[in-house]
Amino acid sequence: MTAPHAISPFPQPATHREAPPAVVAMVRTIRNSWAQVEPQTEDVARFFYGMLFSLAPEARELFPANMQVQRSRLMRAIVHVVQMVDRPDDLVPFLHQLGRDHRKFGVVARHYEAVGTSLLAALKAHLGEDWTPKVERAWAEAYTIMARTMQEAAAADDGPAWFPATVLEHHRLSWDLAIVRVQPDYPLPYQPGQYISVEVPQRPRFWRYLSPANAPREDGALEFHVHAVEGGWVSRAIVSHTQEGDEWRLGSPLGRLTASRTDEQNVLMIGGGTGIAPLRAILDDWSHWGENPHVQLFYGARNADDLYALDELRQLATTNPWLTVVPVAEEGADAAGVERGTLADAVTRHGDWADRRVLVCGSPTMIRATVSKMLVAGTPLDRIYYDPFTLD
Numbered sequence: 001m002t003a004p005h006a007i008s009p010f011p012q013p014a015t016h017r018e019a020p021p022a023v024v025a026m027v028r029t030i031r032n033s034w035a036q037v038e039p040q041t042e043d044v045a046r047f048f049y050g051m052l053f054s055l056a057p058e059a060r061e062l063f064p065a066n067m068q069v070q071r072s073r074l075m076r077a078i079v080h081v082v083q084m085v086d087r088p089d090d091l092v093p094f095l096h097q098l099g100r101d102h103r104k105f106g107v108v109a110r111h112y113e114a115v116g117t118s119l120l121a122a123l124k125a126h127l128g129e130d131w132t133p134k135v136e137r138a139w140a141e142a143y144t145i146m147a148r149t150m151q152e153a154a155a156a157d158d159g160p161a162w163f164p165a166t167v168l169e170h171h172r173l174s175w176d177l178a179i180v181r182v183q184p185d186y187p188l189p190y191q192p193g194q195y196i197s198v199e200v201p202q203r204p205r206f207w208r209y210l211s212p213a214n215a216p217r218e219d220g221a222l223e224f225h226v227h228a229v230e231g232g233w234v235s236r237a238i239v240s241h242t243q244e245g246d247e248w249r250l251g252s253p254l255g256r257l258t259a260s261r262t263d264e265q266n267v268l269m270i271g272g273g274t275g276i277a278p279l280r281a282i283l284d285d286w287s288h289w290g291e292n293p294h295v296q297l298f299y300g301a302r303n304a305d306d307l308y309a310l311d312e313l314r315q316l317a318t319t320n321p322w323l324t325v326v327p328v329a330e331e332g333a334d335a336a337g338v339e340r341g342t343l344a345d346a347v348t349r350h351g352d353w354a355d356r357r358v359l360v361c362g363s364p365t366m367i368r369a370t371v372s373k374m375l376v377a378g379t380p381l382d383r384i385y386y387d388p389f390t391l392d
Contacts, residue, residue, distance in 0.1 A: 051118035099150030103161035187220035190253035192281035197251035202237035213277035215285035272362025300343040303332030352378035
């Protein structure tokens with residue numbers, strides 16, 4: 001309904017099939033018109049939600065009292081869809097996941113209709129004379145396709161809208177970092193590398209994205225690595241106030257940050273901070289097999305002391321010869337075996353990685369810097385994969 005998917009405008013791989021001329025024209029119209037209103041995104045978002053809550057007052061109960069973060073997420077979601085609208089191979093799976101995930105909000109057909117009406121009204125109000133019949137038709141057609149795709153995926157999902165889970169353990173590693181282990185009432189069907197939306201009792205109706213740091217287990221338990229970010233209502237609540245026995249809600253799995261161990265292509269993994277979690281989940285899964293493609297893992301943080309998972313990763317590498325771990329620290333005292341510099345610097349010092357499948361996970365700033373520098377170094381864009389979302 002609001003597509004609260006936090007996106008940064010990173011470069012994206014090209015689509016696998018060429019869009020028809022009519023779609024290309026529609027995309028051009030949408031992108032040009034969006035570029036005109038993008039400097040006014042905060043005003044557009046305020047207008048949108050004012051209209052939405054007027055058309056569907058009951059929808060207000062689906063959102064937290066503080067709408068500042070939600071307005072920002074809406075705008076980033078629109079940017080993301082605008083970027084992907086001519087890449088159906090990427091957009092359709094994203095919308096399918098988004099539609100299934102939105103079931104946790106209790107979204108129904110009339111909410112989709114109200115969202116479409118509100119979005120077009122907000123764009124019309126801020127485009128003024130540039131809101132032509134052509135522009136209106138392009139946005140209406142695009143939104144109809146997106147809404148239908150999301151609703152079809154939601155209707156086809158016979159699983160629960162969300163999964164209740166109990167906190168088993170809360171281990172605070174530092175003032176701003178904690179590892180939390182939770183036990184869902186029944187197994188959550190995710191793939192290693194995916195992320196899920198989480199609602200905690202300390203911040204009701206504030207759903208945030210976290211990545212499981214382990215592969216699926218027989219007991220269904222999940223481990224999350226949570227860093228308290230500045231201004232992060234949910235992350236700070238999790239790190240500081242989570243207690244054993246807390247009841248969490250977990251949404252449907254999202255994301256496409258995956259790699260196949262049966263593929264002969266070797267893998268480059270780049271993880272910054274708690275962005276190591278989804279990569280760790282993939283490694284956890286692969287560690288149960290004797291032979292795998294070779295994995296070169298660059299694991300970075302501000303300083304060596306922040307590489308909280310390094311000992312575990314090194315131990316994993318000693319028992320799995322297909323894994324090589326390269327720790328990287330930007331600043332601080334020198335540490336044995338730790339390279340100096342940013343992840344972008346360290347990775348590109350080692351080559352262009354043109355023959356690898358590249359998985360990147362971390363903060364939006366880290367992903368943007370790393371991907372940009374790798375492209376300059378010669379890494380093909382279509383070999384780089386990341387899920388552009390933020391944790392809070």
